[in-house]
Amino acid sequence: MLTYIDKIRQIAEGFLKEGTVDMVIGFRRGTLPLMNEPCLIKRPEDVKKLVWDSNCGINLANYLTNRKEKIGIVAKGCDSRNIVNHIIENKIKREQLFIIGVPCKGMIDRHAIEALFPSEIEEVVEDESRIVVTGGGVEQIWSKAEVLQENCTICIHRNPVVYDELVADLVVEQKDVDRYEDIRRIEGISPEEKRDYFNDLLSSCIRCYACRNACPLCYCPTCFVDASRPQWVGKSQDPTDIETFHFLRAFHCAGRCTDCGACERACPMGIKVRVLTKKLEKDCLELFDWETGMDVEKRAPLRTYSPDDPDDMIR
Amino acid sequence: MLFKNLIEYMGLEPGRLHFSWISSAESTKFVEVVNEVTSAIKALGPRKSMVKTPLTDIKDKATEHVDIH
Amino acid sequence: MTSWEPKIVSFLCNWCSYGAADLAGIGRMEYPPNIRVIRIPCTGLINPMFILTALREGADGIWMSG
Structure with missing residues (x-):
């Protein structure tokens, strides 16, 4: 998932430079670990702020309601479904949107990590399959699959439903989930x-x-x-x-x-x-x-x- | 349907919430349904859940609290 | 508990069930007095909050009729 970042920045920069969109809604690094925050990027030189990792659980469709601008939005599976819902409910027009689809592999459950980790969390680093949490002189490693949000473990729509650009190949959807x-x-x-x-x-x-x-x-x-x-x-x-x-x-x-x-x-x-x-x-x-x-x-x-x-x- | 399911999911006994369709000409059906609804609810007894504490009780608690100070 | 009588809040549509209640009255039919009728212009007006409010205020049962 980490490889998505460059692609997201590249697409966002392209959109902003061409003037296809007035702003791009995405994530930037949060002030606290495990908590990436939504951000609106309006200038091409700011696209380096955009990030993507397993702490982007916030639903960005929330920031579309009644907007008048042309918007590029980074959307994982659930975000895209909420965007569709917004379109159905006339809260945004499809023509206004340029959806940067992100095939998602699940987000990390921050509550679970906070409960499992014995000390205050200072830093979280992740690679494709593991996350390493450090803080207070303690280091702990989990495989991502163990600490996913519960809704992500049972998710059956990881790929975006609507998109204009994809940052990577679609992921395999989970089957036979109860x-x-x-x-x-x-x-x-x-x-x-x-x-x-x-x-x-x-x-x-x-x-x-x-x-x-x-x-x-x-x-x-x-x-x-x-x-x-x-x-x-x-x-x-x-x-x-x-x-x-x-x-x-x-x-x-x-x-x-x-x-x-x-x-x-x-x-x-x-x-x-x-x-x-x-x-x-x-x-x-x-x-x-x-x-x-x-x-x-x-x-x-x-x-x-x-x-x-x-x-x-x-x- | 969704509403009834959810409220029963949250712990309201089935049989406390009734829905019906009665035309203005169906007075016999009206009486039938009233009887049915009443007996169903009588059988369940007084409701204990999801009732808000009456304001008077809260007032009592509040005055207790003031007394302590 | 012999003296306990349930309070049933009934929301009756002006054009349907309320009319039926009227007709039952004209026909001198008997039915239990536990229902407290609230006349509404149309059942389509019903909001889930009505039901919840009635329950919160202590109704023993709710009857919604169109």
């Missing part, structure tokens, strides 16, 4: 156990809304959690309010979520918020045969009606 093992386990337990599970899961939530802000789907001018007339959800730390927030956040992503993992990555408390969005994703797949962001022409299940929509819950 994407919903954990969801089925929760579905199988009793209502009381489910309540305990979710109370426990969400108990550490501090209502910072980082999951919402990181999510490319959450672009409403006024989010329901900020609305005060009417106030849909209390602003307290009451477990019910927290539960309502997470429930609705997930539900607003129904049929739109690509399981990019940005929410979970952003969570400062390490809450596995994807448990909720993934359930909806599973239902969309099973009930409506729907996968988000695969086709610009198709509309999401909650936006369409068909006489054969499942309706066995209605009497």
Whole structure:
């Protein structure tokens, strides 16, 4: 994946010099290890800031909403699906975009590394298959496969769905992945156990809304959690309010979520918020045969009606 | 459908949330469904989960807290 | 628990179920008094937040009818 950097810079520089785009959205090295940050490059001489490694988990589609400029964007599999979703929802036009497709091999789970590493992380170096973490005089080596984000280990769309240029050959997609093992386990337990599970899961939530802000789907001018007339959800730390927030956040992503993992990555408390969005994703797949962001022409299940929509819950 | 699935996934008992289609001419069906819904919910008993702590309780807690200082 | 009666919040569409409820009333039909009817202009108006709000405020059950 590291070899992508030169190619990304080269394409971005070309685009900017030709004036094909006004800016390129990509990643630059973050101020902390494991946390690359998004950046907007507007001048050809700045393209050397662009990087690519296994810490680019943030979803760049988030920065496209309602933009008017012509944009070059670096997109891995999930980003590209979110870009498609943005196009479907008229948040950006396909003609504005020049998509630099990046076949992805998965991003590293920063929460996992932080939990596993005994000291403060000072430096992270990676090669094709391993990452070396150093800090506080300690050095530890993991193979990348061990510390991937959970959504990346079960990812079945690593290659971008839409792109104008590719930085490398497409990677082999993972086959026969059991994407919903954990969801089925929760579905199988009793209502009381489910309540305990979710109370426990969400108990550490501090209502910072980082999951919402990181999510490319959450672009409403006024989010329901900020609305005060009417106030849909209390602003307290009451477990019910927290539960309502997470429930609705997930539900607003129904049929739109690509399981990019940005929410979970952003969570400062390490809450596995994807448990909720993934359930909806599973239902969309099973009930409506729907996968988000695969086709610009198709509309999401909650936006369409068909006489054969499942309706066995209605009497 | 998605909503019902998700809320039950989060621990609401199936049978607390009902949906139906009744035309304005179907008063018998209306009565039938009311009976059905009521008995289903009666069978489940009072709901304990997902209820917000009433404001009065919170006030009690807040005053306790003030007393300490 | 013999005295406990459930509170069921019902969202009824003005043109369908609300009409059916009216008709049931005209026909002097009997049904349990546990439902608290909220008339809505159309079931299409329903927002998931309505259901959650009702639950949060302590409803024992929800009935949504179009």
